[in-house]
Amino acid sequence: MRRRDQKYLYGLRGTPTIEALEHALDDLEGSHGTILVPSGLAAISFPLLAFLSSGDHCLVVDSVYGPTRLFCDTLLRRMGVETEYFDPAIGGAGLAQRMRANTRVVFLEAPGSNTFEMLHVAGMADVARRGGAVSMLDNTWATPLLFRPLDHGVDLSIHALTKYPGGHSDVMMGSVSANRETFARLRDAQMQIGVNVSPDDTYLVLRGLKTMAVRLKAHEAAALELASWLETRPEVARVLHPALPSFPGHDLWKSQFKGASGLFSIVLAGGGEREASAFLDALRIFGLGYSWGGFESLALEAHLGDRVVAKAPTEGPVIRLQIGLEDVADLRRDIEGGLAALG
Ligand SMILES: Cc1ncc(COP(=O)(O)O)c(C=O)c1O
Numbered sequence: 001m002r003r004r005d006q007k008y009l010y011g012l013r014g015t016p017t018i019e020a021l022e023h024a025l026d027d028l029e030g031s032h033g034t035i036l037v038p039s040g041l042a043a044i045s046f047p048l049l050a051f052l053s054s055g056d057h058c059l060v061v062d063s064v065y066g067p068t069r070l071f072c073d074t075l076l077r078r079m080g081v082e083t084e085y086f087d088p089a090i091g092g093a094g095l096a097q098r099m100r101a102n103t104r105v106v107f108l109e110a111p112g113s114n115t116f117e118m119l120h121v122a123g124m125a126d127v128a129r130r131g132g133a134v135s136m137l138d139n140t141w142a143t144p145l146l147f148r149p150l151d152h153g154v155d156l157s158i159h160a161l162t163k164y165p166g167g168h169s170d171v172m173m174g175s176v177s178a179n180r181e182t183f184a185r186l187r188d189a190q191m192q193i194g195v196n197v198s199p200d201d202t203y204l205v206l207r208g209l210k211t212m213a214v215r216l217k218a219h220e221a222a223a224l225e226l227a228s229w230l231e232t233r234p235e236v237a238r239v240l241h242p243a244l245p246s247f248p249g250h251d252l253w254k255s256q257f258k259g260a261s262g263l264f265s266i267v268l269a270g271g272g273e274r275e276a277s278a279f280l281d282a283l284r285i286f287g288l289g290y291s292w293g294g295f296e297s298l299a300l301e302a303h304l305g306d307r308v309v310a311k312a313p314t315e316g317p318v319i320r321l322q323i324g325l326e327d328v329a330d331l332r333r334d335i336e337g338g339l340a341a342l343g
Helices: 016-029 041-053 066-078 086-098 123-132 182-192 198-211 214-230 249-258 275-282 328-340
Strands: 033-037 057-061 082-086 101-110 134-140 155-160 174-178 237-238 263-268 298-302 318-322
Touching: 016 033, 016 174, 016 198, 016 318, 033 041, 041 066, 041 101, 041 134, 041 155, 041 174, 041 182, 057 066, 057 086, 066 318, 082 086, 082 123, 086 123, 123 318, 155 237, 174 182, 198 328, 214 237, 214 328, 249 298, 263 275, 275 318
Parallel strands: 057 082, 057 101, 101 134, 134 155
Antiparallel strands: 033 174, 155 174, 237 263, 263 318, 298 318
């Protein structure tokens, strides 16, 4: 008998395990539907491909994750899409001035990568909607436990599940959670491109989700303790952490987010490449690494030379710290060693 209504007809369309994670993320995000892709970066490139065509204009916040910028400046440009970067501080009114008749996507990330600039998300999503553009937000830093973009009018919420949802640095995956108006086009693009994820990887993320809330609380508390202490250190010019009252975007963070995760940056008081390397080389517990959201602490120097308007801090090098689940006193001693190495 031919059964065209059979549910699991073809692997690309999903499996029960994939569906379980899609539904779990829909519950967390308040979304109509979710797609899973093999990395956080693919969760950025897929929706951009789904909603942009040759001749379109795309507005992207300048504090965006570096590889998002690279995708826009290379593949999207080749497709005939023009990307314009805007200052995260411009607010809804500033964004409205940059909207054009052919603006089809407004891409947000809050807080910004490496420097943690905050945005007035609802105001910006509203401007995008009125201008006929789809709004997307990279929500990886907050996870849906601390911020739900769709509640603020954003169309698509993007995650690198590689980070806190996976939580154990052993899986790469991304998700895009969409509202009712945008989901069908997103799913169509996924099927047209032909990419889904493996059930084994999906299982790892499903398992990670079960402990994400308690892990996040531990990351938040340890990061905040270290960030507050680092503010008192003379070797540190500034601490870039949205939950610190001294941070310029603090009020925006407080009015929109339910908490903070464990990723923040420090700006060293002077120095350059050599001092950044001395600090990083002296660390014993912190590893050197680009990813974050796992159990182990990581540090790196952020290179922000590609920014167009939201320029890098000028006081000294920017060091990004991912605070893991180790003992906080041990981490503090490790950072003290790094600061001592600055000479
Ligand atoms: C904010 C943000 N979005 C997306 C990604 C990409 O995630 P993945 O490493 O899974 O491609 C990262 C990775 O560092 C990130 O920091």
